[in-house]
Amino acid sequence: MKTFIKLTLVLALGLSASSVLAFHDGGVAECAGCHTMHNSQDGALVDADHPNGNAYLLNNGTPSDTCLQCHANYGQHRQGSGFGPGGDFYWVTRTFSWTGHGSTVVSTGDSHGHNVISPAYGIAQDGVLSAAPGGDFLSARLGCTSCHDPHGNQNFRLLYGNDQGPNYSGSRYNFTADAPIAKGNSRTTYTTSGGETDLKHTVYKSGMSEWCANCHTDLHDNNTTNFVHPTRAMGSEIAGKYNAYVSSDNLTGGSAATSYLGLVPFEAVNADLATVSTTNYTTGPTGVDQVMCLSCHRAHASPFADSARWDMSETFLADSHPSVTDINFLQTDVDRKYYNYTLVQNQRSLCNKCHVKDYDDEAYGL
Numbered sequence: 001m002k003t004f005i006k007l008t009l010v011l012a013l014g015l016s017a018s019s020v021l022a023f024h025d026g027g028v029a030e031c032a033g034c035h036t037m038h039n040s041q042d043g044a045l046v047d048a049d050h051p052n053g054n055a056y057l058l059n060n061g062t063p064s065d066t067c068l069q070c071h072a073n074y075g076q077h078r079q080g081s082g083f084g085p086g087g088d089f090y091w092v093t094r095t096f097s098w099t100g101h102g103s104t105v106v107s108t109g110d111s112h113g114h115n116v117i118s119p120a121y122g123i124a125q126d127g128v129l130s131a132a133p134g135g136d137f138l139s140a141r142l143g144c145t146s147c148h149d150p151h152g153n154q155n156f157r158l159l160y161g162n163d164q165g166p167n168y169s170g171s172r173y174n175f176t177a178d179a180p181i182a183k184g185n186s187r188t189t190y191t192t193s194g195g196e197t198d199l200k201h202t203v204y205k206s207g208m209s210e211w212c213a214n215c216h217t218d219l220h221d222n223n224t225t226n227f228v229h230p231t232r233a234m235g236s237e238i239a240g241k242y243n244a245y246v247s248s249d250n251l252t253g254g255s256a257a258t259s260y261l262g263l264v265p266f267e268a269v270n271a272d273l274a275t276v277s278t279t280n281y282t283t284g285p286t287g288v289d290q291v292m293c294l295s296c297h298r299a300h301a302s303p304f305a306d307s308a309r310w311d312m313s314e315t316f317l318a319d320s321h322p323s324v325t326d327i328n329f330l331q332t333d334v335d336r337k338y339y340n341y342t343l344v345q346n347q348r349s350l351c352n353k354c355h356v357k358d359y360d361d362e363a364y365g366l
Ligand code: HEC
Pocket: 028, 029, 030, 031, 032, 033, 034, 035, 056, 058, 062, 063, 066, 145, 150, 151, 166, 167
């Protein structure tokens, strides 16, 4: 209800219907969409929850609260019904537990992704990680505007580049890598217009891993001498496996023309983003295409630990959590955890899409 009232207010402040359809327009949107100069209009408070107003003269609490007054309902925080490539921040508010191998296992909300601090939408600072693993960006300063420029730019998804990093408690956090090169679909992710499928998904071209490493510097294999999973050209052998692999039931029946799995994306380095279709892209990789952070993670959040794209703690994905035997599950959580993707009963970890370690394995439940 609160969201509705605030949205109505934003509309009343002078955004016409058409300007709402294209709000940011690849640049800075109308200031009043996010700011209020006196927290007062027609003699009433603009943000009634904060009578003294907000830092940066925001019209709704924190930066993330301000974004979510519109974006929650587009699918960025919508009870897990946002099937966007980035993922639905609802999941960081959901904790599940169950008994596994004789002890209690907990999948905490905190671990499900980026805790973009938003009191109005139930998101507190991450309780475990005080800073970005592999870097020093403080969790206490994490919000939508740590990654997206609220004043817009021409980068993919308004992400910050290396010209100006995000606001960091009044100063700027330095980004060394530029914004990733990619092309996506609608920001409305709870409908088919922006929901991710095998056919319809972001086409990633380059730079995603370098970009994540702006904050997670040491987790990127180019920045460290540590052993970490590579994020670079796949090579023809692994690209060949990806193309042949359909599922744990069919390891070799696939073909390069149709092998793209939305759940296991890669960077198609030779894609021409000017002409590529993001609504019908099925082509698998060649050896030059890259495994990247988002081959395994979602940028926002997911139902699983470490913002993983699939449950990395179960042998069979059919046993993934949230499940109907978990404490605190909702049926909608269970139904939505794998978007509308169909997985075979015998499906083992999707690491196998590139590595085919499920060769010659037993079926589920045997
Ligand atoms: C989409 C929401 C949004 C819109 C539209 C917007 N702002 Fe902001 N603005 C923010 C947020 C959020 C902050 C707080 C700092 C941060 O998180 O980056 C901010 C901070 C600021 C600041 C102080 C810090 C800085 O980055 O310089 C100024 C000044 C500012 N905005 C001016 C404007 C003006 C002028 C307009 C209209 C031309 C505008 N903003 C439109 C969201 C917005």
